[in-house]
Amino acid sequence: MSVGNSSNDDGHGVTELGYKQEFERTLGNFHTFAAGISYISILTGTFQMFYFGFSVGGPANWWSWPMVFAGQLMVALCFAELSARYPVAGSIYNWSKKLGNPHVAWLAGWMMLVASIVTVASVALAYQITLPQIADFFQIAPDSAVNAVILGSVLIVFSTVVNAWSTKLMARINSAGVFIELIAAVLLVVLFAFEIVRGPQIVLDTAHKGDGVTLGYFGAFLVGSLASAYVMYGFDTASSLGEETVDPRKNAPRAILRALIASFVIGGLILLLALMAVRNINAPELSTIGLQYIVIDVLGSGLGKVFLVAVAIAITVCILAVHTAAIRMTFAMARDNNLPAGSWLAKVHGKQRTPVRPAVLIGLIAIVLLVVNIGQPQIFQLVTSIGVVLIYVAYLLVTLPMLIARLRGTWPGKDAPAKGFSLGRWGLPVNILAVLWGAGMAINLGWPRSEVYNPTPPFHWFLQWGAVLFVGLVAAVGFAYYWFVLRHKSGVLADHAAEVPAVVAEEAV
Template sequence: MSNPSDDGLAGFGYKQELERTLGNFHTFAAGISYISILTGTFQLFYFGFSFGGPAYWWSWPMVFVGQLMVALSFAELAAHYPVAGSIYNWSKRLGSPHVAWLAGWMMLTASIVSIAAVALAYQITLPQISSFFSFSGDSAVNAVILGTALIVFTTLVNAWGVKLMARINSAGVFIELIAAVLLIVALAVNITRGPEVVMETNNTGADQPWGYFGAFLVASLASTYVMYGFDTASSLGEESHDPRKNAPKAILRALIASFVIGGLILILALMAVGDINNPEIATGGLQFIVLDVLGSTIGTIFLLAVVIAITVCNLAVQSAAIRMMFAMGRDNNLPAGKHLARVSPKTKTPVIPAIVSGVIAVLILVVNVGQPQIFTVITSIGIIMIYLAYLLVTVPMLVKRFRGQWPPPKVEGTKYFSLGKLGLPVNILGVLWGGAIVVNLAWPRREVYNATEPYHWYLEWGAVLFVGAVAVVGFAYYWFVLRHKSGVLADHAAEVHPEEAAQ
């Protein structure tokens, strides 16, 4: 039988190389810091409000219900397959190697883009705290300077080892949660109107061909851009204690906690702001509301908490990218896979993926200097690719269910999270939701992908073109080069007896 310390990892064909040091809160913190409510709401509130008015708030529960269907399916998968690079490995065991590679490729590319995108959030917050952080009069250049500093920090921490990453991440999440609760209380005692404010549209559908429904679909992207990444809790499965039990709980707790806390912050901010028709809300977002309602001193303290949330969010996003790169590398499914899968004997961490992901993210940031619209397109597309990667898991899972091949056989004596008879309808809803949200995200809208001059058709259609290019070029490389030598590298393979093989 396999060594109990590897939690059945040998059954998946791998030997235990990463260090199992993470507990319940660490895995929960990884999931919730990737979602990062303070980062997402403060970064994107202005977008939702400007396109949908206060009624955009309804997109928050809508996205939560859809993502909950996905998260419930992921919780079942996390119990059966607690392996690094969760999306890639789940897809590999549910579908074909080709589908799995595409899922991993999409998720990896999107995660690296997300590192750069999250780092840009420093520019939205730090200069409002102090002019010290305005190193350049050009906001795009300043954003790159601040973002690069953050990426260098998270790269060093992730390269140093999972223990340091987990400690900083957990401390940051603890501060973020305390700050979020205090912000909810502070906004609640300063409300000036009732919750009916979320029924106001501010006439935002006037210029939309589908009326307010069209405006709401655009505004809902603000919530769609936030509520994902909960699978990170399982991506750390090879570094967690008892991941079959803890990862499913961490996934669901991270999503539910984010929904409750974020939803309260958003609605109370709308109820507390002095003038709901103030045009600065559509540009300054939650930062403006917090300073308007709480004053500069208290408001600045909360903005500092947002900075901490951005920092640990970037730490978690890069950590997930590193595990994905490691997982695909040890299967020889990336160029230089042998080097990407190498685990430092000192830090017990894949150091090269940390450096590679950090360098590429900084290079992506530099694009923002001359072509900020292109960066907006790339950022949005990165999120589309994450939702596509999710579909490349939920669709094969649904196929397995229809064929009567789910759930797979269980390890004797192990309790698994299970949806039982609800599994099929939940899985179907998750697939329908994923398909609908990808269409809404990728729909060619000038106001999203080419909001200011100069107008270019290729920017407006950027989502379709870029995602298509990433998928086609990446898969062509896999098909003609990588698939011929794909397979677990000898240095990472474990000897597996037939009776131990994971189903």
């Protein structure tokens, strides 16, 4: 594996895909790293999902964190290679298009887009489990579901305005938020370390969670591993900002890998030391409130609330990153006329060169999805869980065509940049592992378990089978619309097509 100096072609790979450069290249190395790590969001993910993993798998569920990291690292290494070649907006969509065919690419982009919009809404709900614990002021409405929608809507409006106004502003806020999040995460690790009351062997305690479960504790562990799988994705965002990044063929691969590795190390330590520091490992609050309870329990209400403020900041920049990724995916597909009203959505506005219309549209859809949470929390929980399944399937629609290309001997191809990130001889085994991991995790995530998709009454078969039904519906309906309507007019819109050099045009004549 190696990272060399990037190629300085005029489009940094954009022109190779037939597009002209439309965004300003203002984002540096830390900006792209921050985009990837804020999408993963160590504090948001661990604080939002700890209770679920612990309630299903007990302390031993900690091992799902390194397991998911190992699998996602294989995917990230493949993406790092691709980002060195094609650091473009809508990375998943464009990578699949170059590796496979336009039909598979559309499906990959569509699934990633739907999942990203759903994720914007689901992450916004995390405000409800954090802000009211900081101050009663944030409990605006007495009903928790209504209050969650109010807080989440305010956050989405903020993200919409920032993303529509300026990429520079988004990057500055995101970078500042990530800086605070990283400092808070490291301090949390240190403070937990000073308060430990038991040894690391706690991660061997299954708490009898396998009793009465199919496959015993392994079955419980597979369910609990979803808590980690729900966190470690989104690192491809670093490449999706490639058209706005300085020297993207060098910065994007590094940002992808650094974001995932940093999240694994710091997040893993937080989870481990939290288990070692909590006063009562059998406290029922661990399975209902989660890490928020541990922070207050170990550090006290005063200092604990300071860290909850950091969690709130992490949630804020996480929303910014997810929203940004969804905007870039919308823009990328729209400029290929592969979405309804493509030319309208692909318009880049203003001096700051931002896609305003996708930002506003995604924000509105996310708020509508939030409203579903009022009175129908089971439906919303189902949809948000399935959003993660869609992301893993979208990733698989990149790594699988990449593996086929390797087996056919067409990767990396004659037009690969002379210098950049390369797996070399490790490419094939890493790619095989990435495909096996992606397929296995997609099945695990979508398996019709009542404890995941229908944990509370009323119990309905269609809720339990929601992942299979919803993913199938999104894929079938979306692809049918593409096949019968969009594909007949698909192609790079004239306003976004790369200009043909005069010499080339004369030779063609």
